[in-house]
Amino acid sequence: MVQGITLRHRKQFHAKVLGCKNITFEHVTVPAPKDSPNTDGIDIGRSDGVKIIDTDIKTGDDCISIGDGAKNLDITGVTCGPGHGISIGSLGKFANKEPVEGIKVSKCTLTDTSNGVRIKTWESEFPGTASNLYFEDITVKNVSFPVLIGQKYCPWNKCEMDVCTYL
Numbered sequence: 372m373v374q375g376i377t378l379r380h381r382k383q384f385h386a387k388v389l390g391c392k393n394i395t396f397e398h399v400t401v402p403a404p405k406d407s408p409n410t411d412g413i414d415i416g417r418s419d420g421v422k423i424i425d426t427d428i429k430t431g432d433d434c435i436s437i438g439d440g441a442k443n444l445d446i447t448g449v450t451c452g453p454g455h456g457i458s459i460g461s462l463g464k465f466a467n468k469e470p471v472e473g474i475k476v477s478k479c480t481l482t483d484t485s486n487g488v489r490i491k492t493w494e495s496e497f498p499g500t501a502s503n504l505y506f507e508d509i510t511v512k513n514v515s516f517p518v519l520i521g522q523k524y525c526p527w528n529k530c531e532m533d534v535c536t537y538l
Contacts, residue, residue: 374398384414385430393420400427405453405483407431412454415441417469423449430454434484439499440469447475452482456514460491460521462499471501482512489519 377400378385385401401412412428417440425448428434434451437459481487511517
């Protein structure tokens with residue numbers, strides 16, 4: 372259990388969860404400036420049973436980023452903003468990546484973020500899958516895209532963006 376701590380002044384991920392099983396973050400605070408690029412709050416990959424509870428994340432990037440192999444995540448009571456919101460992906464950029472499955476995001480509030488909850492995939496030959504995703508009781512305030520499913524993820528505007536689904 373990671374509880375009651377503040378993570379500040381990181382250059383990239385404030386917390387990187389990789390290859391973990393059954394870890395809980397509760398009452399964690401991440402206070403990064405909104406103009407700090409690539410400062411994800413909590414980044415999760417190839418981990419099972421991660422819980423993030425009653426946590427406050429302010430970043431210049433994703434508040435929570437969920438990558439390949441993440442499964443059985445429970446994100447509850449998170450306040451997020453500013454930043455890019457809660458993101459699943461980028462999926463499909465590289466070969467042999469594990470699927471994302473069993474993600475539940477509930478009772479979260481996103482304020483002054485570019486996105487609320489999003490799934491981002493690269494246009495590529497490699498499959499990337501996400502299944503059993505649940506988003507419920509999400510409050511968004513001053514959010515550009517409350518729900519975004521991007522099928523041609525293109526950071527830094529270096530590719531053509533002709534197909535994207537906004538809900």
